Amino acid sequence: MERKDFHHALTILTDVCIGCSHCMRVCPTEALRVRNGKAVLYENRCIDCGECFKVCPVRAIIIEQDDLRQIFDYKHRVALIPSVFFGQFSDKVTPAAVHDSLIEIGFTDVFEVENSAEMLSHAINRYIASPTAVKPVISSFCPAVVRLIQVKFPALVDNIMLLKPPLDISAVYYRKRLVDAGAKPEEIGIFYITPCAAKIAAIKSPVGEDSSEITGVINMDTMYNQVLKNIRHKSNDSQSATQPFIKGKSLMWSLTNGESGHINGNCLAIDGIDSAIEFLEKLEGEEVTDIDFLEIRSCDEGCAGGVLSYGNRFLTVERMRKRSKQMGTTQTAPISGPGTDMWDLYPYLLQRIPLVEPIKPRNMVKLDEDMAKAMKKMERVQRYMCFLPGIDCGVCGAPTCRALAEDIVQGKAAISDCVFLQKNMEHSRKLHPDHSYRIMERIWGKDRLQKDCNKLQNRNLES
Amino acid sequence: MDLSQCFNNYFAMHFKYEIQGGDFTNAGQASSQVKQVLKQLNVDPKLIKRVVVCLYEAEVNVVAHAWSGVIDVEVNTERIQIVLADKGPGIPDISLAMQKGFSTASPQVREMGFGAGMGLPNIESNADEFRINSKVNEGTTVEIMVYLSQA
Numbered sequence: 295m296e297r298k299d300f301h302h303a304l305t306i307l308t309d310v311c312i313g314c315s316h317c318m319r320v321c322p323t324e325a326l327r328v329r330n331g332k333a334v335l336y337e338n339r340c341i342d343c344g345e346c347f348k349v350c351p352v353r354a355i356i357i358e359q360d361d362l363r364q365i366f367d368y369k370h371r372v373a374l375i376p377s378v379f380f381g382q383f384s385d386k387v388t389p390a391a392v393h394d395s396l397i398e399i400g401f402t403d404v405f406e407v408e409n410s411a412e413m414l415s416h417a418i419n420r421y422i423a424s425p426t427a428v429k430p431v432i433s434s435f436c437p438a439v440v441r442l443i444q445v446k447f448p449a450l451v452d453n454i455m456l457l458k459p460p461l462d463i464s465a466v467y468y469r470k471r472l473v474d475a476g477a478k479p480e481e482i483g484i485f486y487i488t489p490c491a492a493k494i495a496a497i498k499s500p501v502g503e504d505s506s507e508i509t510g511v512i513n514m515d516t517m518y519n520q521v522l523k524n525i526r527h528k529s530n531d532s533q534s535a536t537q538p539f540i541k542g543k544s545l546m547w548s549l550t551n552g553e554s555g556h557i558n559g560n561c562l563a564i565d566g567i568d569s570a571i572e573f574l575e576k577l578e579g580e581e582v583t584d585i586d587f588l589e590i591r592s593c594d595e596g597c598a599g600g601v602l603s604y605g606n607r608f609l610t611v612e613r614m615r616k617r618s619k620q621m622g623t624t625q626t627a628p629i630s631g632p633g634t635d636m637w638d639l640y641p642y643l644l645q646r647i648p649l650v651e652p653i654k655p656r657n658m659v660k661l662d663e664d665m666a667k668a669m670k671k672m673e674r675v676q677r678y679m680c681f682l683p684g685i686d687c688g689v690c691g692a693p694t695c696r697a698l699a700e701d702i703v704q705g706k707a708a709i710s711d712c713v714f715l716q717k718n719m720e721h722s723r724k725l726h727p728d729h730s731y732r733i734m735e736r737i738w739g740k741d742r743l744q745k746d747c748n749k750l751q752n753r754n755l756e757s
Numbered sequence: 758m759d760l761s762q763c764f765n766n767y768f769a770m771h772f773k774y775e776i777q778g779g780d781f782t783n784a785g786q787a788s789s790q791v792k793q794v795l796k797q798l799n800v801d802p803k804l805i806k807r808v809v810v811c812l813y814e815a816e817v818n819v820v821a822h823a824w825s826g827v828i829d830v831e832v833n834t835e836r837i838q839i840v841l842a843d844k845g846p847g848i849p850d851i852s853l854a855m856q857k858g859f860s861t862a863s864p865q866v867r868e869m870g871f872g873a874g875m876g877l878p879n880i881e882s883n884a885d886e887f888r889i890n891s892k893v894n895e896g897t898t899v900e901i902m903v904y905l906s907q908a
Contacts, residue, residue, distance in 0.1 A: 580810050669798060
């Protein structure tokens with residue numbers, strides 16, 4: 295049995311799923327299978343990177359979020375906005391207009407997450423300079439990467455920087471600021487507008503902290519629609535008195551090279567989940583030396599490529615670059631709400647930037663807890679591999695032949711699930727054709743082998 | 758790769774790799790594959806790291822200095838034993854070769870980022886047992902043992 299350790303933001307809507315197996319083929323941790331014509335998730339392997347979400351043709355994979363109306367349960371309703379959100383909109387929609395819309399939608403305070411980036415960069419530079427830091431220090435920014443390391447690269451967990459990402463620091467800061475201004479803690483609701491699923495998962499089941507500072511999460515695509523609707527219905531362009539100010543360089547933090555550009559020493563920035571895996575393999579193999587800091591983002595172009603981003607990631611980056619230039623080195627200041635400088639709270643925040651708990655490896659590659667049993671299983675896997683064709687066709691409902699072999703030894707699949715072996719067994723009269731037909735139906739669903747002119751591909755042609 | 762299992766509850770897995778001298782593009786393949794296996798066997802990540810360091814350094818040594826070599830890895834529930842036997846120039850003075858920073862690597866090899874003279878000392882500090890034998894103009898055999906049972 296799979297034990298559920300992670301909260302997942304990604305959910306498969308079984309009713310909607312058509313069992314096309316696209317998600318299974320792109321999953322970087324081989325966490326998906328097809329059974330009975332539907333995608334099935336091995337929860338402990340999933341890192342919430344969202345690659346499956348991106349390729350699903352029927353939107354059967356959804357990213358759960360909190361109800362926007364939930365914000366009205368709180369007197370102080372803080373929207374924590376990542377800079378990429380402002381980059382979603384065309385040049386005509388200014389950050390100030392977006393800000394005003396958010397207030398009209400019902401938030402009382404709007405705060406850009408990257409406000410805390412400058413302070414964090416100080417903390418990171420101190421962290422790296424410490425002799426106890428395991429080099430290269432890997433940024434804790436991207437929760438999908440943190441989970442990828444826990445699951446697939448357990449030997450590298452000690453390299454993960456034990457500092458909170460800007461999101462958490464901004465939440466701690468803003469809460470403190472409101473409380474200092476007289477707000478009651480229970481009246482404060484902090485809501486994050488997320489560009490991806492991994493951030494949600496990290497908030498709902500944090501790694502390295504006991505609980506999250508964030509009250510709820512709203513998906514960026516949902517918020518994009520809300521804001522655009524609001525702006526469109528506006529008669530005149532209101533010029534907000536409260537212009538969003540942030541240091542130009544800081545607002546690039548979530549993009550590729552945005553973080554490493556602040557860090558002293560030899561830094562390297564890597565984006566995209568496949569590139570991340572390729573590099574972590576090398577790092578785990580001790581083939582990489584002389585690097586002090588690694589910024590790794592699961593999405594191409596960093597958070598601009600987040601799965602909940604509406605805008606094209608390259609255009610988003612370009613808009614953010616423009617805005618960053620305009621900002622120049624303006625002092626960091628809040629967008630809306632009581633005016634305090636973040637640096638006034640530096641000692642308070644500095645204490646709260648480190649993660650309180652160590653990040654634990656969660657090896658999901660292992661075949662068994664018990665090494666002797668794992669060896670027996672591995673031996674069986676090797677034997678099955680002699681029979682399997684090695685073409686990774688996915689017809690068995692597993693992404694690769696190796697994955698099928700591993701499923702078999704874990705009791706989750708049968709050798710006769712392989713279409714090559716079915717042919718073989720039919721040929722030697724060990725398997726009745728009716729039986730092999732039923733096996734295929736068990737994997738791909740009833741009537742899946744029948745003629746069907748209404749398949750998704752055909753439907754697309756008609757519309 | 759061949760697998761040989763044994764009697765009763767005693768299991769051992771056996772891996773064999775061949776290395777070509779000078780083939781830096783493929784250096785690290787054996788350690789990478791052994792690493793995958795150890796992960797699947799649920800070996801403690803810290804031990805895996807030590808094994809990988811030993812194996813990678815030793816592999817690079819063969820690639821950098823020898824003409825050809827064979828790596829033999831045996832894993833059982835108690836220990837991992839690695840034997841690297843190469844055909845090559847051998848090491849005239851082993852105690853000198855074991856010193857940190859000592860290297861006979863050619864300038865070309867150093868340019869590729871190898872040959873800092875930390876290979877053998879690194880292996881020695883990461884292995885539980887380490888033996889090295891060499892005959893000039895014949896070759897070098899390195900034996901590395903890492904125990905799994907110790908916590």
